[in-house]
Amino acid sequence: MLxxxxxxxxxxxxxxxxSYIVHKAVFIFFDIPNQNFHYSIELLYFIFFVFATALFMILLKFKTSHFDxxxxxxxxxxxxxxxxxYFILRPILVDKLPGMAVEKINFFITFILFLLFETLLTIRLLNKKR
Incomplete structure:
Protein backbone atom coordinates (compact mmCIF):
# COMPACT_ATOMS: atom_id res chain seq x y z
CA MET A 1 0.00 0.00 0.00
CA LEU A 2 2.83 2.40 0.86
CA SER A 19 18.14 12.81 -17.10
CA TYR A 20 21.22 12.89 -14.84
CA ILE A 21 22.85 10.11 -16.84
CA VAL A 22 22.16 11.92 -20.13
CA HIS A 23 23.29 15.27 -18.66
CA LYS A 24 26.53 13.79 -17.33
CA ALA A 25 27.13 11.96 -20.61
CA VAL A 26 26.83 15.24 -22.54
CA PHE A 27 29.43 16.82 -20.25
CA ILE A 28 31.78 13.87 -20.71
CA PHE A 29 31.19 13.51 -24.47
CA PHE A 30 31.75 17.19 -25.25
CA ASP A 31 34.54 17.45 -22.66
CA ILE A 32 32.94 20.44 -20.93
CA PRO A 33 35.06 21.57 -17.97
CA ASN A 34 33.05 21.80 -14.76
CA GLN A 35 35.76 22.07 -12.09
CA ASN A 36 35.11 25.77 -11.47
CA PHE A 37 31.35 25.39 -11.06
CA HIS A 38 29.81 26.63 -7.83
CA TYR A 39 27.57 23.57 -7.76
CA SER A 40 28.37 20.20 -9.29
CA ILE A 41 25.81 18.44 -11.45
CA GLU A 42 25.32 15.86 -8.72
CA LEU A 43 24.61 18.51 -6.11
CA LEU A 44 22.15 20.31 -8.40
CA TYR A 45 20.24 17.13 -9.13
CA PHE A 46 20.20 16.27 -5.42
CA ILE A 47 18.86 19.70 -4.43
CA PHE A 48 16.21 19.69 -7.15
CA PHE A 49 15.20 16.12 -6.32
CA VAL A 50 14.85 16.90 -2.61
CA PHE A 51 12.65 19.93 -3.31
CA ALA A 52 10.53 18.00 -5.85
CA THR A 53 10.15 15.08 -3.44
CA ALA A 54 9.07 17.41 -0.64
CA LEU A 55 6.49 18.99 -2.95
CA PHE A 56 5.11 15.61 -3.98
CA MET A 57 4.97 14.37 -0.41
CA ILE A 58 2.80 17.39 0.39
CA LEU A 59 0.66 16.84 -2.72
CA LEU A 60 0.17 13.17 -1.90
CA LYS A 61 -0.75 14.02 1.69
CA PHE A 62 -3.44 16.47 0.60
CA LYS A 63 -4.63 14.37 -2.34
CA THR A 64 -7.24 12.49 -0.31
CA SER A 65 -8.61 15.37 1.74
CA HIS A 66 -8.24 18.41 -0.56
CA PHE A 67 -8.20 16.98 -4.08
CA ASP A 68 -9.79 20.12 -5.54
CA TYR A 86 16.94 32.02 -6.82
CA PHE A 87 19.14 32.08 -3.72
CA ILE A 88 20.97 29.01 -4.97
CA LEU A 89 21.41 30.67 -8.39
CA ARG A 90 22.50 34.05 -7.02
CA PRO A 91 26.26 33.25 -6.70
CA ILE A 92 26.26 32.06 -10.31
CA LEU A 93 24.58 35.25 -11.51
CA VAL A 94 26.96 37.52 -9.59
CA ASP A 95 30.19 35.89 -10.84
CA LYS A 96 31.71 37.38 -13.98
CA LEU A 97 34.19 34.58 -14.70
CA PRO A 98 34.44 33.37 -18.31
CA GLY A 99 32.97 29.88 -17.67
CA MET A 100 29.86 31.07 -15.86
CA ALA A 101 27.69 30.99 -18.99
CA VAL A 102 28.00 27.19 -19.09
CA GLU A 103 27.09 26.94 -15.42
CA LYS A 104 24.06 29.20 -15.89
CA ILE A 105 22.86 27.07 -18.79
CA ASN A 106 23.52 23.95 -16.72
CA PHE A 107 21.42 25.31 -13.85
CA PHE A 108 18.52 26.37 -16.07
CA ILE A 109 18.47 23.05 -17.95
CA THR A 110 18.24 21.22 -14.64
CA PHE A 111 15.55 23.63 -13.41
CA ILE A 112 13.46 23.25 -16.57
CA LEU A 113 13.80 19.45 -16.52
CA PHE A 114 12.57 19.19 -12.95
CA LEU A 115 9.78 21.67 -13.60
CA LEU A 116 8.71 19.51 -16.54
CA PHE A 117 8.87 16.33 -14.44
CA GLU A 118 6.88 17.91 -11.63
CA THR A 119 4.26 19.24 -14.02
CA LEU A 120 3.84 15.93 -15.84
CA LEU A 121 3.57 13.97 -12.60
CA THR A 122 1.09 16.46 -11.15
CA ILE A 123 -1.03 16.18 -14.29
CA ARG A 124 -0.93 12.40 -13.92
CA LEU A 125 -1.92 12.77 -10.26
CA LEU A 126 -4.83 15.04 -11.14
CA ASN A 127 -6.08 12.77 -13.92
CA LYS A 128 -6.37 9.80 -11.58
CA LYS A 129 -9.74 9.28 -10.04
CA ARG A 130 -9.98 9.29 -6.29
Whole structure:
Protein backbone atom coordinates (compact mmCIF):
# COMPACT_ATOMS: atom_id res chain seq x y z
CA MET A 1 0.00 0.00 0.00
CA LEU A 2 2.83 2.40 0.86
CA UNK A 3 4.48 1.65 -2.48
CA UNK A 4 1.27 2.33 -4.37
CA UNK A 5 0.79 5.69 -2.62
CA UNK A 6 4.34 6.86 -3.31
CA UNK A 7 4.71 5.52 -6.84
CA UNK A 8 4.85 9.12 -8.09
CA UNK A 9 8.06 9.73 -6.15
CA UNK A 10 9.55 6.56 -7.61
CA UNK A 11 8.70 7.84 -11.10
CA UNK A 12 10.30 11.18 -10.23
CA UNK A 13 13.44 9.33 -9.11
CA UNK A 14 13.67 7.40 -12.37
CA UNK A 15 13.08 10.54 -14.45
CA UNK A 16 15.80 12.33 -12.48
CA UNK A 17 18.21 9.42 -12.76
CA UNK A 18 17.72 9.08 -16.51
CA SER A 19 18.14 12.81 -17.10
CA TYR A 20 21.22 12.89 -14.84
CA ILE A 21 22.85 10.11 -16.84
CA VAL A 22 22.16 11.92 -20.13
CA HIS A 23 23.29 15.27 -18.66
CA LYS A 24 26.53 13.79 -17.33
CA ALA A 25 27.13 11.96 -20.61
CA VAL A 26 26.83 15.24 -22.54
CA PHE A 27 29.43 16.82 -20.25
CA ILE A 28 31.78 13.87 -20.71
CA PHE A 29 31.19 13.51 -24.47
CA PHE A 30 31.75 17.19 -25.25
CA ASP A 31 34.54 17.45 -22.66
CA ILE A 32 32.94 20.44 -20.93
CA PRO A 33 35.06 21.57 -17.97
CA ASN A 34 33.05 21.80 -14.76
CA GLN A 35 35.76 22.07 -12.09
CA ASN A 36 35.11 25.77 -11.47
CA PHE A 37 31.35 25.39 -11.06
CA HIS A 38 29.81 26.63 -7.83
CA TYR A 39 27.57 23.57 -7.76
CA SER A 40 28.37 20.20 -9.29
CA ILE A 41 25.81 18.44 -11.45
CA GLU A 42 25.32 15.86 -8.72
CA LEU A 43 24.61 18.51 -6.11
CA LEU A 44 22.15 20.31 -8.40
CA TYR A 45 20.24 17.13 -9.13
CA PHE A 46 20.20 16.27 -5.42
CA ILE A 47 18.86 19.70 -4.43
CA PHE A 48 16.21 19.69 -7.15
CA PHE A 49 15.20 16.12 -6.32
CA VAL A 50 14.85 16.90 -2.61
CA PHE A 51 12.65 19.93 -3.31
CA ALA A 52 10.53 18.00 -5.85
CA THR A 53 10.15 15.08 -3.44
CA ALA A 54 9.07 17.41 -0.64
CA LEU A 55 6.49 18.99 -2.95
CA PHE A 56 5.11 15.61 -3.98
CA MET A 57 4.97 14.37 -0.41
CA ILE A 58 2.80 17.39 0.39
CA LEU A 59 0.66 16.84 -2.72
CA LEU A 60 0.17 13.17 -1.90
CA LYS A 61 -0.75 14.02 1.69
CA PHE A 62 -3.44 16.47 0.60
CA LYS A 63 -4.63 14.37 -2.34
CA THR A 64 -7.24 12.49 -0.31
CA SER A 65 -8.61 15.37 1.74
CA HIS A 66 -8.24 18.41 -0.56
CA PHE A 67 -8.20 16.98 -4.08
CA ASP A 68 -9.79 20.12 -5.54
CA UNK A 69 -6.90 22.27 -4.32
CA UNK A 70 -4.03 20.14 -5.64
CA UNK A 71 -3.43 22.44 -8.62
CA UNK A 72 -3.22 25.55 -6.46
CA UNK A 73 -1.01 23.74 -3.96
CA UNK A 74 1.29 22.70 -6.81
CA UNK A 75 1.50 26.28 -8.09
CA UNK A 76 2.22 27.60 -4.58
CA UNK A 77 4.88 24.93 -4.04
CA UNK A 78 6.49 25.74 -7.37
CA UNK A 79 6.56 29.43 -6.45
CA UNK A 80 8.27 28.64 -3.13
CA UNK A 81 10.77 26.42 -4.95
CA UNK A 82 11.58 29.22 -7.39
CA UNK A 83 12.16 31.55 -4.46
CA UNK A 84 14.69 29.15 -2.89
CA UNK A 85 16.31 28.34 -6.22
CA TYR A 86 16.94 32.02 -6.82
CA PHE A 87 19.14 32.08 -3.72
CA ILE A 88 20.97 29.01 -4.97
CA LEU A 89 21.41 30.67 -8.39
CA ARG A 90 22.50 34.05 -7.02
CA PRO A 91 26.26 33.25 -6.70
CA ILE A 92 26.26 32.06 -10.31
CA LEU A 93 24.58 35.25 -11.51
CA VAL A 94 26.96 37.52 -9.59
CA ASP A 95 30.19 35.89 -10.84
CA LYS A 96 31.71 37.38 -13.98
CA LEU A 97 34.19 34.58 -14.70
CA PRO A 98 34.44 33.37 -18.31
CA GLY A 99 32.97 29.88 -17.67
CA MET A 100 29.86 31.07 -15.86
CA ALA A 101 27.69 30.99 -18.99
CA VAL A 102 28.00 27.19 -19.09
CA GLU A 103 27.09 26.94 -15.42
CA LYS A 104 24.06 29.20 -15.89
CA ILE A 105 22.86 27.07 -18.79
CA ASN A 106 23.52 23.95 -16.72
CA PHE A 107 21.42 25.31 -13.85
CA PHE A 108 18.52 26.37 -16.07
CA ILE A 109 18.47 23.05 -17.95
CA THR A 110 18.24 21.22 -14.64
CA PHE A 111 15.55 23.63 -13.41
CA ILE A 112 13.46 23.25 -16.57
CA LEU A 113 13.80 19.45 -16.52
CA PHE A 114 12.57 19.19 -12.95
CA LEU A 115 9.78 21.67 -13.60
CA LEU A 116 8.71 19.51 -16.54
CA PHE A 117 8.87 16.33 -14.44
CA GLU A 118 6.88 17.91 -11.63
CA THR A 119 4.26 19.24 -14.02
CA LEU A 120 3.84 15.93 -15.84
CA LEU A 121 3.57 13.97 -12.60
CA THR A 122 1.09 16.46 -11.15
CA ILE A 123 -1.03 16.18 -14.29
CA ARG A 124 -0.93 12.40 -13.92
CA LEU A 125 -1.92 12.77 -10.26
CA LEU A 126 -4.83 15.04 -11.14
CA ASN A 127 -6.08 12.77 -13.92
CA LYS A 128 -6.37 9.80 -11.58
CA LYS A 129 -9.74 9.28 -10.04
CA ARG A 130 -9.98 9.29 -6.29
Missing amino acids: FKEHKTILHLFFFALA NIGMLFMGGTFIQMFFF
